[in-house]
Amino acid sequence: MADLDSVDHVICDPAYEQSLHTAKNSGRAIRADGGVELRRLDFDGIDSYRADFVAQVVPLCRGWFIAFCTVEGTTRWADVINPAKGVRYKRACGWIKPDCAPQFNGQGPGSWCECFVTAWCGTGYARWNAGGKRGVYTHQTNPRDRHGGHPTEKPWRLMRDILFDFTNPGDLVLDPFMGSGTTLVSAVLSGRRAIGIELNPDYFNMAVARVRVAVAQAHALGIQCTPQVQGELI
Template sequence: MSAPDVVQIGPVTLIHGDAQEVLADYRGAADLLCTDHPYRLTSGGRGQTDGKTMTGIFDPEDYDNSGDLMVMAEWNRTGGPIYRALKPDADAYVMVNDKNLMLAAGAFLGAGFKFHNLLVWDKHGPTPNRWYMKHLEFVLYLWKGKGRPIRNLGSKQLFRADRPGLGNHKTEKPVALMRHYIENSSEPGDVVLDPYMGSGTTLVAAIEAGRAGLGIEIEREHFDTACRRVREALT
């Protein structure tokens, strides 16, 4: 891939490039990781291989990415570069679904992270599935170095927030969810890292929380969307 395109917008650095390559230049740069790692989804149907055989409420069109919905990042290649990009004492929030939970945990714990807790996002609207409809996603809450308590000790494992519309990204997460984690595990002015920033939700949440941001995105369309959303959040 060509040299990364770096855009600075206020306290936020946005980089168009491959996170595995870019992170090598940002060792010890961030105070907190908050990311929705790109992982492969399946449609929960019966024996399909192309994600197109289910119909009605089980139609996988909006939630199956067994095709080319996004560029995947293999779990076993991601933990180490992220670990090294964080400062000696740092927390990490990694979003994952149920089928990728063990793979993700193995990758990040193997890279040196320690496990704090398993958090849950209740997105209200269920994802159709033949083996119980899914309305939850999971968050690995990890730490590096010295652990520190969250700022709001009244926070529970479960956080409820409606899924946003799909206008910016097919797997977009709520700003409120990311802001909740950012405010609990960082201080004003800290740098929040999202190496798979997609349409920039984590960076928008960082701005709203008074933090700086460092985001990386490999797909140009999503990178441009993230730049637009960050500019809008700062106006």
């Protein structure tokens, strides 16, 4: 990010709290139905670098800063964003998941949603395209066209709807936790520009392949897009 100029928005799905990662990676069985266990998370939680990340990304952003998190994580994000300069915390929004996994061990209620926090880094009043709409988004976790290459992949239609509400055609969106590239795919198909950063080379290559397919789809639909990977046009 240090080599980037400013961007219009930062929309990302960073790692969640380390407590969640530890629970998922405990190695003990969590399913009582004999089904396939959930995939381990091959990256660390955000607790140790959340504040540093906000400090680095806010000066780059001219508009919305959006970060996905657990319900419990919304307060921790607010506690970091509120004292930071150049950004105003707005509120948390919810992604309702009608097909989310139940609590497999039967010891309590299953999770029904995830959240994302929104903060305004621009000047003047915060601006978006959805008027008085409530910050609730309902999308299947596992649609038929889910890519499935990343353990925490978000539905591309969810990211598309967020882009429609918070950004405008031609805006430049930064995703510093690109993963398998879902935000970039949604940006391409929405006529937005996007930059993705990903440390894991396997996920990076996966994202490049997905963006190439999205570019072909966008061209077929007449959507203007000129995505770049490492400075080269796709």
